[in-house]
Amino acid sequence: MRLAAWRDPRIALASSRTWRQSPAARSHRERRADKGRRSLQGAQIRQGQDRSLVCQTVAELRAHRLRQAEEQLRLGLRPDGDSFVVAQVDGAPLQPRSLTHEWVRVLGKTTLPRIRFHDLRHTHASQMLSAGVHPKVASERLGHSSIGITLDLYSHVMPGMQADAAEQVDVALQAAISSERKAK
Structure with a gap:
């Protein structure tokens, strides 16, 4: 399951990374495969796996966070940066x-x-x-x-x-032949 918290810099910077399950929930083989990855807030991410988000997505995430925080405040909960982006009404993981x-x-x-x-x-x-x-x-x-x-x-x-590749090669060859003829 891939979970992200609001504190996650990916959300703050309008980018995302691939999240992995917490180490405790993973098998020994999966944990060994995670060498070279770094831990962030108890979850595993692959280094260098940024995903840019479009402005509309960022705007929707901000609106979602506001609605989520308002709902949690109505329930008497204090939302923080560790709250999950996709969560149950009480903030627990979905x-x-x-x-x-x-x-x-x-x-x-x-x-x-x-x-x-x-x-x-x-x-x-x-x-x-x-x-x-x-x-x-x-x-x-x-x-x-x-x-x-x-x-x-x-x-x-x-x-x-295949057709696009053949066409691009043909254009490149024609350009090369044409420039060769002009040089003579």
Whole structure:
């Protein structure tokens, strides 16, 4: 489960990092794999895995924090920087199945196709690549350990890649031949 607290500098700086479960909740093998990562507020993040957020997302996060703080104050709780961004009304961490249940409930009130909550991740990846975002950037945003994973999973959403590559090579060759002829 990936959790972030408001104190997290990623939120304050309008960027995010891939969070991992707390070390106590992880297996020995997973903890050994975390060498080279640094701890922040008891959670694990990979170094150098910043994800920029757009202004609209930052504005929504700020509005969400304000609503969340107001609700917690009504309950007599004092919100602080360690409060979770996605949390229950009382500030306790949200269980993944609760998010899934709420997703199904909200989706059921619409005419949208029924997809799993996790499928939003795949949609995001597909939209990035279809919009021309470089696969390396998409790979980093998704938290994949290598660009190869991203390309193996999502290259089908870039059907014109071979044709585009051939066209770019052709343009480069024509430019080289043209400049060579002009030089003579």
